[in-house]
Amino acid sequence: MNINKYKVFDVLRWTISYFLIAIVVLFAIFPLYYIVLTSFSKLSSISALTLSSLIPNLSNMTLSAYQYVLSSQFALWLGNSLLLAVGTLAVAVTVAFVSGVALARLNISGKKALIVFLYILTFFPFTAIVIPLYLSFSSLGLINNYIGLIMIYAAGTAIFGAYMSKIFIDSIPKEYEEAAMVDGQSRFKSFFTILFRIAKPVVIFVALLAFIGAYTDYAVINVFVTQGSLYTLMLGLYHVSSIGGGASAVNLNVFSAFSILMGLPIIAFYVVFQKYLTQMYTMSGTK
Template sequence: MRVRPRRRWVRLAKRVASHLVLILACAFALFPIYFIVVTSLSTLPIAAITAHVLVPNPHSLTAASYNTILYHLSPSFLALMTNSLIFAGSAAATGLALAAFTGFALSKFNFPGRRTFVYFILLISLFPGVLLVIPYYFMFNSLGLIDTYLGLIIPYSAGAVVFSGILVKNYMDSIPDDIEEAALVDGLSRTQAFFRVLIPLCYPVLGLAAFLAFLGPYTDFALAHLFITTTNLETLALGIYSINSGDQGTQNYGLVTAFAVVMSLPIVAFYLAFQRYIIGGLTLGAVRG
């Protein structure tokens, strides 16, 4: 190759431009997050929140909003968190089990009606989930389950089931049949092979399925808003919505953002810890095309 002096300049310019683009992208990505954190640490009234807040004086930062969120809410933050964990936790458990069974059946069996079943669940999942709340309301009302734990746990359990089932199926497709066959040769039944061999191999994608099933109820507003009428069932999502719309006195940005930080923290931590598996699991189907 001929080495021309111009080439080095082009290379340098390309590198500088790349860094500039990435810095801009990061600034765009981080600005709202930075804004949330800074606002949550100030107690300024909403009208005073202007650009200069973005470069705060370190002495003016205060954890007062966090104090209010954690100790002076009614219903208390702990109660909201407990409810959210009950709903999201049970949805994660059922979602995990359903996704595992569905993925196993669709990936490792060639039963009559398999194609029809896949088309059926895909068709069903095309209906907008938010709009199911209308029929749900009448169904659960006639069952007497409005404003009860069970009345929300049941609909939440179906939230991500089709999507996660297909994720698990894709993942199991990538596990060679030989592994299962070796287990059968060793004298295990197919069910035993599923629980003892396949399931441990699928921990990453099963974790992702549980996470997705958890996330839905944890942040659900549409269904909870309609189903929950007494305060003792209220969830975090309802809590932040009511603070944001000023139900607890005047709208206070410090409180909204502090709530947002505390509520997001577990999700962000989980996400950062398992980044690789989450991205790997979600892109498996997409990357293979």
């Protein structure tokens, strides 16, 4: 009887679960579907889509927007964006994880005050610090330079990531790394490696945050890069899709096609790493 009750409850639970998820997925992807349709449209404005055109009609579709995008310097911009995003990811993840471990496991005097102080500094919005930051970067020769940009992107993600790593490492019993050390691994290495492996979903999350932040940024790079050869996709997007001239709007179909091509590397990132984000935690290897 008890088992029966659970069975009914299980069916109900799964039905509700999938129903809710279906609604959420629709909400999440509808605007993106809208972008996809617009990218194949012959018209360049929002009047291109009506309710009836939400059902794709091949005869009304054209690849001209994609051809236009690919005839631009898309490959150069893509390379630049990936370089920036991967650089940011590497710096942010390393700094965040090392700091997170130090905050969680090491005894550091004055730690509390330091943490609060660093945290409050990050409250200032980018818009409030952009001009002074520009001036200091300018005197250091960091304008039109990816190293400066990577530092800006990494700083925000790293501090957030450090606190996140710290919180999660705190929830991991200390016995794990101590057990590993008894196994005879190199002490220092094992200390970080074990924690890294246990905290991997969080580390991957921080990596994703860093990658997306740098890859999709417009506000920062628009100020710090003016040289065409250093343009990223976001700057290229603005460049390609706006027709220029004071009174004109962006070409929405070109804009959409560009943003879809631009989204492919992020989707690739997901496909590669989503198993870590959704992976069930296992104890294997730590015993």
